[in-house]
Amino acid sequence: MNKESVASLRWLFDVSAEHKIKLVLSIIMSAASALCALAPFYFAYLVLEQLLSPRFDASQVWQWAALALCFMVARYALLFIAIMLSHKSAFAIQYNIRTLALGHMARLPMGFFSQKSSGEIKKILSEDIDRVELFVAHHISDFVTSLITPFAVFIFLLFIDVRMALAALIPIPLAIFSQMSMYKGFEEKSRHYHDALESLNTSITEYVRAMPVIRAFNAGGRPHKLFTASLSHYHHVVVQWTKEAGWPFAAFKTLLDSGLVVLLPLGVYFWSQGTLDIASFTLCILLGVGMMEPLYNLTMFTAYLNQIFEGVNRLQALISRPPLSEPDKSETLSEFGIEFDKVSFRYDDTSRLALDNVSFSLKQGTLNAVVGPSGSGKSTLAMLVARFWDIEQGDILIGGKPITSLSTPYLMENTAYVFQESIILSQTVYDNIAMGSDASEDRVVHAAKAAQAHEFIMALPHGYQTILGEGVFLSGGEKQRLAIARAMLKDAPILILDEATAFADANNQALIQSALSSLIKDKTVIVIAHRLSTIVDADSILVMDKGALVGHGTHEALVQACPVYQSMWQSHQASREWNVSTKEREPADA
Ligand SMILES: Nc1ncnc2c1ncn2[C@@H]1O[C@H](COP(=O)(O)OP(=O)(O)O)[C@@H](O)[C@H]1O
Ligand SMILES: [Mg+2]
Incomplete structure (x- = not known):
C-alpha cells in the first residue's frame, strides 16, 4: 500500500466521523468471529485424540462437541453483528461523502459544470461513492477474516507441531512471487483501464444523444467512429490485461492450493518416524490446506481497494477544487451599471x-x-x-x-x-x-x-x-x-x-x-x-x-x-x- 492509498484510507476514516466507532467495532467483531471459526478444529483434534486413546471417555467427548457447537454459534453471531455494524457505517459514510461533495459543488464556480461532462460528475457521485459503500458494508469483514485466519492458523499449528507449521508456509513465497509479477505495473494498467472505461462511457452517452443526427446523416459519421474507436480501445485494454495476468494468476492459484503436496508426504514421514501422532497429523492437514485460501481473497481485495482508492482520489480532486472566494460580508449595490x-x-x-x-x-x-x-x-x-x-x-x-x-x-x-x-x-x-x-x-x-x-x-x-x-x-x-x-x-x-x-x-x-x-x-x-x-x-x-x-x-x-x-x-x-x-x-x- 503506497502513501497515496494510506492518505485515501485516512480520508475515508475522517469522513466517517461519528461512525468510526461502529467501523472499528465491526472490525473487532469480524476478527473475533474468525478466531471462533478455528475453535471447532481444535475440539475435533481433542475428540480424535480421545477416540484414539485406550482410555476413551464418552462424556468428555460430548462436552467438547457441545463447546465446538457454542463456538460455531458465536462465530456466526459475531459475524452477524459485524456485518450489521459495517452496513450501518457504510450507509452513513456514503451519506456523509455525498453531502460533502454536493455541498462543495454548490460553492464551485458555475463554469465547473460546463467544463466537466455530466458523465464524469455522475460517475464520481454515484459509482465511486457506491463502491466505497459496497466495500465498507460487505467486504471489510471478509477482509479482516482473510487477514486474521492465516496468521491464527499458523500460530495454532506452531503449538501442535512446529515442523508442520513451517512446512505449511513453503508455498507462500512462491505464490507471492507469482502474485507480484501479476501486479507488476498494476496501478498504471488500472489507470489505463479506467481511462478507457471513462472514454467508453462518454462516447456511449454522446452516441445515444447524437443518435438523431447520426441517423439523419446515415451513420458512418464521426460520432459513430468515435464510439467504435473507444469500444475497441477498451476491448484491447481488457484483453491485453487479461493475457498478461493469466499465467501468473494460474500459477498463484495452483501454488496456494499446493499445501497438501508438502504436508502429506512430510506428515507421513514424521508419523513413520513416530514423531507425529495421528490426531496432530489430521489437524495439520485439515488446517494447513485451508490456510492459504484466505490469501487468495486478500489479493482480490487489493484489486477492490485499488479501485476504491482511485474513486476516492477522484472524489478528493473534486472536493479540493477551490470554491469561489466569498467576501466575509457582501457589499450591497444601489446602482447596476x-x-x-x-x-x-x-x-x-x-x-x-x-x-x-x-x-x-x-x-x-x-x-x-x-x-x-x-x-x-x-x-x-x-x-x-x-x-x-x-x-x-x-x-x-x-x-x-x-x-x-x-x-x-x-x-x-x-x-x-x-x-x-x-x-x-x-x-x-x-x-x-x-x-x-x-x-x-x-x-x-x-x-x-x-x-x-x-x-x-x-x-x-x-x-x-x-x-x-x-x-x-x-x-x-x-x-x-x-x-x-x-x-x-x-x-x-x-x-x-x-x-x-x-x-x-x-x-x-x-x-x-x-x-x-x-x-x-x-x-x-x-x-x-x-x-x-x-x-x-x-x-x-x-x-x-x-x-x-x-x-x-x-x-x-x-x-x-x-x-x-x-x-x-x-x-x-x-x-x-x-x-x-x-x-x-x-x-x-x-
Ligand atoms: N467551457 C469551455 N472550455 C474551454 N473553452 C471554451 C469553453 N467555452 C467556450 N470556449 C472557447 O472560448 C472561446 C469563446 O467562446 P464563446 O464565448 O462561447 O463564443 P461565442 O459565444 O461568441 O460563440 C471559443 O474559442 C471557445 O472554443
Ligand atoms: Mg455563445
Whole structure:
C-alpha cells in the first residue's frame, strides 16, 4: 500500500466521523468471529485424540462437541453483528461523502459544470461513492477474516507441531512471487483501464444523444467512429490485461492450493518416524490446506481497494477544487451599471485567451447588444458578469464595486440569465417559472403572460400544473419563452440574454421580441444577438472578434467606423434582401 492509498484510507476514516466507532467495532467483531471459526478444529483434534486413546471417555467427548457447537454459534453471531455494524457505517459514510461533495459543488464556480461532462460528475457521485459503500458494508469483514485466519492458523499449528507449521508456509513465497509479477505495473494498467472505461462511457452517452443526427446523416459519421474507436480501445485494454495476468494468476492459484503436496508426504514421514501422532497429523492437514485460501481473497481485495482508492482520489480532486472566494460580508449595490476593466480570461492554462484585454462600461437602464462571429467570446463575456469563472486579469465591476466583493447569493439575486439553451426541469410548468421562489400564483401567471407563454401553457393538458418532460415536450421557442418568464418573475436589475431568440421561428421570434421589450425596462441588459435586425436600436453595441472588443457604440457609429461590424452588417443586408425577395409574406428577420 503506497502513501497515496494510506492518505485515501485516512480520508475515508475522517469522513466517517461519528461512525468510526461502529467501523472499528465491526472490525473487532469480524476478527473475533474468525478466531471462533478455528475453535471447532481444535475440539475435533481433542475428540480424535480421545477416540484414539485406550482410555476413551464418552462424556468428555460430548462436552467438547457441545463447546465446538457454542463456538460455531458465536462465530456466526459475531459475524452477524459485524456485518450489521459495517452496513450501518457504510450507509452513513456514503451519506456523509455525498453531502460533502454536493455541498462543495454548490460553492464551485458555475463554469465547473460546463467544463466537466455530466458523465464524469455522475460517475464520481454515484459509482465511486457506491463502491466505497459496497466495500465498507460487505467486504471489510471478509477482509479482516482473510487477514486474521492465516496468521491464527499458523500460530495454532506452531503449538501442535512446529515442523508442520513451517512446512505449511513453503508455498507462500512462491505464490507471492507469482502474485507480484501479476501486479507488476498494476496501478498504471488500472489507470489505463479506467481511462478507457471513462472514454467508453462518454462516447456511449454522446452516441445515444447524437443518435438523431447520426441517423439523419446515415451513420458512418464521426460520432459513430468515435464510439467504435473507444469500444475497441477498451476491448484491447481488457484483453491485453487479461493475457498478461493469466499465467501468473494460474500459477498463484495452483501454488496456494499446493499445501497438501508438502504436508502429506512430510506428515507421513514424521508419523513413520513416530514423531507425529495421528490426531496432530489430521489437524495439520485439515488446517494447513485451508490456510492459504484466505490469501487468495486478500489479493482480490487489493484489486477492490485499488479501485476504491482511485474513486476516492477522484472524489478528493473534486472536493479540493477551490470554491469561489466569498467576501466575509457582501457589499450591497444601489446602482447596476456594468464595467469591464482590462479583463483577460482563458478557460484553462493551455488554451488561448477567450477574452483579451476587454474594457467597456454599460450604464444602468440601457440595452446593450453583443455581436460577433461564433467563438468570438460573446457567451464568455456574458457568463463572466454572473461570475461563472474568476478572471485572471482585470476587474469586473457592478455599480462600481468588484463582483468579487459581492456574495454569490447576492450576485445571483441581482442577475437574471436566459441561457443559450433553455434548461427546463422535469417538474411542473409552475415550478419551472417560480424556480423555488415563493411567488404568488398571480405573479407567475403575470410573468408568463408578459413572456407570451401563457397561451401555450393553458393549452397543455394540466395548464400550469403540467409536469414537463413526462410525455409533454415543448418546442425550442416555447422553452425559451418559459425561460424568459422565469427571468421576468425574478425581476433582477441585471438581465443577460444569450441568443434568446436564436432557436425561435419567425412567429415565435416576434412574440419573444415583444416579451423582451417589457422585460428590459430600467434594467441593465446585455443581449447576445445573432440577428442584427433585432438590435439596431440598442443603446450600445459591443463588437467582439477573436476574444477582443473591436468596437463599442451605436449602430450608426459602428457602421461608420468599425470594419468588423460593417462587414457583418453588409452580409446581414444581403441575406435580408434575399429573404425578402424569396419569402415575400414572411416577416423578414435574416
Ligand atoms: N467551457 C469551455 N472550455 C474551454 N473553452 C471554451 C469553453 N467555452 C467556450 N470556449 C472557447 O472560448 C472561446 C469563446 O467562446 P464563446 O464565448 O462561447 O463564443 P461565442 O459565444 O461568441 O460563440 C471559443 O474559442 C471557445 O472554443
Ligand atoms: Mg455563445
